[in-house]
Amino acid sequence: MGDVIRFRWLVPAALAVMLTIFFAACTTTETIEVPGETVVVEKVVTETVEVPGETVVVEKIVTETVEVPGETVIKEVIKEVAVPGETVVVEVVKEVRVPGETVVVEKEVVVEVVKEVVKEVEVQGKKYVTDPTTGKVVSAPEYGGTITMVWHSIPDTARNYPTRHGQSLLGGVSEMLTMADWGVDRSVFQHMNRPVPSWIMKGRLAESWEIKDGGTTYEFTLRDDVNWHNKAPVNGRKLVANDVVVSYQRYFGTTDLCPDGDVIGQYKNVPLDSITAADDRTVVFKLTRPHLSFLDDIFNAYPPHIQPPESIEKDCSIEDWRDVTGTGPFELAEVVKDTSATWTKFAGYYGYDEKFPANRLPYVDELKALEMPDDATRVSALRTGKIEYLGWSGDTAQGIDTARALMKTNPEMTFIPYIYRSNGTSYSLNIRTAPFDDIRVRKAMQMALDLEAVNNAMFGGMAKWKPQGIMGDGSTEYFTPFDEWPEDIKKGYVYDPEGAEKLLDEAGYPRGDDGIRFTTKHELGTYWKDQPLADLAASYWKKIGVEVKVTNAPDNAALNAKIKAGEFEGMVGAYIGYDRNPSFMMSCYARSDGGCNRPGTNDPAIDALIDAGLAATTYEQQQANYKEADMMVIRDHHYVWFLKIPKYNILNPWYVGYNGEYFLGFQQRYGQIHARIWIDSEMRNSMVGR
Numbered sequence: 001m002g003d004v005i006r007f008r009w010l011v012p013a014a015l016a017v018m019l020t021i022f023f024a025a026c027t028t029t030e031t032i033e034v035p036g037e038t039v040v041v042e043k044v045v046t047e048t049v050e051v052p053g054e055t056v057v058v059e060k061i062v063t064e065t066v067e068v069p070g071e072t073v074i075k076e077v078i079k080e081v082a083v084p085g086e087t088v089v090v091e092v093v094k095e096v097r098v099p100g101e102t103v104v105v106e107k108e109v110v111v112e113v114v115k116e117v118v119k120e121v122e123v124q125g126k127k128y129v130t131d132p133t134t135g136k137v138v139s140a141p142e143y144g145g146t147i148t149m150v151w152h153s154i155p156d157t158a159r160n161y162p163t164r165h166g167q168s169l170l171g172g173v174s175e176m177l178t179m180a181d182w183g184v185d186r187s188v189f190q191h192m193n194r195p196v197p198s199w200i201m202k203g204r205l206a207e208s209w210e211i212k213d214g215g216t217t218y219e220f221t222l223r224d225d226v227n228w229h230n231k232a233p234v235n236g237r238k239l240v241a242n243d244v245v246v247s248y249q250r251y252f253g254t255t256d257l258c259p260d261g262d263v264i265g266q267y268k269n270v271p272l273d274s275i276t277a278a279d280d281r282t283v284v285f286k287l288t289r290p291h292l293s294f295l296d297d298i299f300n301a302y303p304p305h306i307q308p309p310e311s312i313e314k315d316c317s318i319e320d321w322r323d324v325t326g327t328g329p330f331e332l333a334e335v336v337k338d339t340s341a342t343w344t345k346f347a348g349y350y351g352y353d354e355k356f357p358a359n360r361l362p363y364v365d366e367l368k369a370l371e372m373p374d375d376a377t378r379v380s381a382l383r384t385g386k387i388e389y390l391g392w393s394g395d396t397a398q399g400i401d402t403a404r405a406l407m408k409t410n411p412e413m414t415f416i417p418y419i420y421r422s423n424g425t426s427y428s429l430n431i432r433t434a435p436f437d438d439i440r441v442r443k444a445m446q447m448a449l450d451l452e453a454v455n456n457a458m459f460g461g462m463a464k465w466k467p468q469g470i471m472g473d474g475s476t477e478y479f480t481p482f483d484e485w486p487e488d489i490k491k492g493y494v495y496d497p498e499g500a501e502k503l504l505d506e507a508g509y510p511r512g513d514d515g516i517r518f519t520t521k522h523e524l525g526t527y528w529k530d531q532p533l534a535d536l537a538a539s540y541w542k543k544i545g546v547e548v549k550v551t552n553a554p555d556n557a558a559l560n561a562k563i564k565a566g567e568f569e570g571m572v573g574a575y576i577g578y579d580r581n582p583s584f585m586m587s588c589y590a591r592s593d594g595g596c597n598r599p600g601t602n603d604p605a606i607d608a609l610i611d612a613g614l615a616a617t618t619y620e621q622q623q624a625n626y627k628e629a630d631m632m633v634i635r636d637h638h639y640v641w642f643l644k645i646p647k648y649n650i651l652n653p654w655y656v657g658y659n660g661e662y663f664l665g666f667q668q669r670y671g672q673i674h675a676r677i678w679i680d681s682e683m684r685n686s687m688v689g690r
Contacts, residue, residue, distance in 0.1 A: 127140035132355055133183060133185050139656055141359055145678075147674050149368070150387055152373050154336070156338075169324065172330040172367070173324055174305030174306060177220055177299075182353075182354040186659060191661035201300075201665060206220040206223070207222060211295075216273075219278075222283065242280075243306060252264075254275070270291055270297055272286075289615075293582075293583040300581060300665055311324070345362055363676070363677065363679075364675075367671060375402065379406070388652055390649070406650060415648050416648060425530050425642045427640040428639055429571050429599055429638060430598075431601070441509065442637035442638070449640070451467070451641070454536065462646040467493040470630050471577075471578075473579070474579025489635050497544055517546055519548075520547070575596065576641065577644050582626055586629055591611075655677065656679070
């Protein structure tokens, strides 16, 4: 809570007192009447609310009645008010002893937290509102304008099956059955964490859902007011259950429309029996047995955008962006490979703003993504107002050094820090071949890194340096904090260069005449990479006699093929400490046949624990199995942990309504978030080109 304005008064028995207290942002006047044994306290509270460039005064009157039973105890209920923001109701018990000397004893107990109601005020012709999810006073929503963002690359296909390629073009065009609640209080859920819990998901294309038959039947009822975009081949017809059935049959690999299709990764463990349409509004999923994570698999997975059968029949993979249609707030208007992508407002969209329910979505007329792989170019575009923001909704969030520089030169911008994952900073070791087939070598690589010192020197202490396993700290119930690891395992993750050298000697890798024990390679992908951090890690390894050559892959597709085949040399970036669906993470990243198993983990005991977790009938059983399997991977050092690093979303001040939210459910970002953001056109016009 921000600065708090406190109101306190003392009412001795049978005595009327008037007390006036003055504050910089508030004045309080109390009038006390004593009709018999009842003390009536009336307060006039004046709040001063700061808005950009203006001051708004809101007046509230609070009347309280205090019973005085004889001469013993007085109870009062008062308010602590934060402006703008939350109201905290505090019970204050005051004990008054009469006759003799009066003794006052105060006790404060917080009994309730209440959000301020949405206030709308007008100052000199400009309207402001209070965001009900944050308590912030912002310029009122307005329609029109363009949001321009930047991407590393503009894809040339809208294909979203069986891989995720093209997902970025589909965001805001195609939709899913559910979506995270944009209207939730940000103190409850910020939309910056992964995995997104099931309880935060609300119906989108689905109006409601029901679990039946002991968890083997899931029945979804669709909305009755959703139409496809008015373009071929659907031409604006109504969404029906068969559209959903065909899309999911495609993702589960059970449809005749895509005979060469494959099951998407997250669905490989689902014991699916059938997907059918009971009628035009009812979709029924039947399982052969209960599956704890099924709802999460439906809510948060690559890549279940609902596509019409007409599009799938023409081209199962929907390669041509011109064939893309959907039910979302935007239509895909133009794609110029390696240059830009443009979306336009769908005027017939059914959705309304969850924060301001009278407002139909979307606010802006157009979205535009520009390809800018160069960091300096992106920052220049932000400073000159050519783009609205740099953030993870465009996958171009900035590192801490860039953010610090902009804080000095452009203090009017908003800076929102976050920590997401360690991909590109931590390492997958190829344990199939020497030297990393020896656990002593793998452990030595970890012990050579001074994680805490790197955090302090490079990130000002803001990174998460304490080691994590495959499961990230965002999956709280499935995550084991470093401080709770067994002591013998923790020792292998503590900075100890002398111990690391001893292990390498024991493993048969002595220093040569040049001081080098062995040479290996770390190939950085062209998308997720952090060259300075990789170079720093290499410098630590050089100190223990291990030379790591850090290179940039000239062909990302070729590198990915080598990784998938397990034929990469040395090490590559690792997705560990990753906040995502626990069943998917463990079955994909740790099981021997997992599609994301970069190191080559092949341990029957780990496989058995993961299988037991997938078959578990309670969350407690599942959590215990996954935690044990994760600890076995941690124990065997298949990965080298090297921090979850902080980055920043950076916003120009006219980009209104955004608080750093990542997505509204898996792969529901870009268009869905931007549909709920608006441009303060007056502010933008006054600042751009000044």
